[in-house]
Amino acid sequence: MLKIKKIQASETWELRHQVMAPNRPFDSIKLAKDEMGLHFGLFKDDKLISVISLFIENDNAQFRKFATEISEQGKGYGSILLSYIIEESIKNNVKNLWCNARMTALSFYQKFDFKAVSETWMENEIEYIKMQRDL
Numbered sequence: 373m374l375k376i377k378k379i380q381a382s383e384t385w386e387l388r389h390q391v392m393a394p395n396r397p398f399d400s401i402k403l404a405k406d407e408m409g410l411h412f413g414l415f416k417d418d419k420l421i422s423v424i425s426l427f428i429e430n431d432n433a434q435f436r437k438f439a440t441e442i443s444e445q446g447k448g449y450g451s452i453l454l455s456y457i458i459e460e461s462i463k464n465n466v467k468n469l470w471c472n473a474r475m476t477a478l479s480f481y482q483k484f485d486f487k488a489v490s491e492t493w494m495e496n497e498i499e500y501i502k503m504q505r506d507l
């Protein structure tokens with residue numbers, strides 16, 4: 373059974389670390405602004421398998437640290453969670469939703485109508501591009 377719930381920032385940290393930065397120190401995946409974000413988790417049979425964090429500033433919102441457990445990737449769970457935070461953003465009167473996307477996720481976000489709006493840049497050997505979508 374699948375369920376999406378609002379969770380605490382601290383509940384996202386383990387998945388963020390495992391999926392996004394397993395070779396870096398645990399604390400590297402914590403965000404200075406974590407306490408100001410809304411955090412959502414997708415649970416499969418009560419096990420947390422995908423997380424995403426949403427930071428709303430007026431009518432503009434950034435989502436960050438989107439991660440699905442490695443063995444559960446490519447099964448549609450990320451799409452369910454991303455669709456949920458798009459709806460959540462609309463409910464919060466967000467007009468512009470954006471993220472700094474890993475280039476490896478570019479085509480995934482394009483399916484959700486996000487458009488690349490920057491040059492690419494490198495950070496910790498990962499290539500990123502800013503993507504955004506009007507809501």
Ligand SMILES: CC(C)(COP(=O)(O)OP(=O)(O)OC[C@H]1O[C@@H](n2cnc3c(N)ncnc32)[C@H](O)[C@@H]1OP(=O)(O)O)[C@@H](O)C(=O)NCCC(=O)NCCS
Pocket residue numbers: 391392422437438439440441444445446447448449450451452472473474476477480
């Ligand atoms: C990006 C991410 C959160 C998407 O979550 P997910 O649960 O894999 O998402 P979905 O299964 O709904 O969709 C994955 C899509 O990306 C592709 N994909 C990404 N990773 C994949 C994998 N390991 N295996 C298969 N397909 C993968 C597929 O093409 C799929 O597209 P489809 O809709 O045509 O099938 C997840 O792949 C992930 O955690 N990646 C590593 C961390 C990361 O890059 N985060 C995003 C930073 S911007």
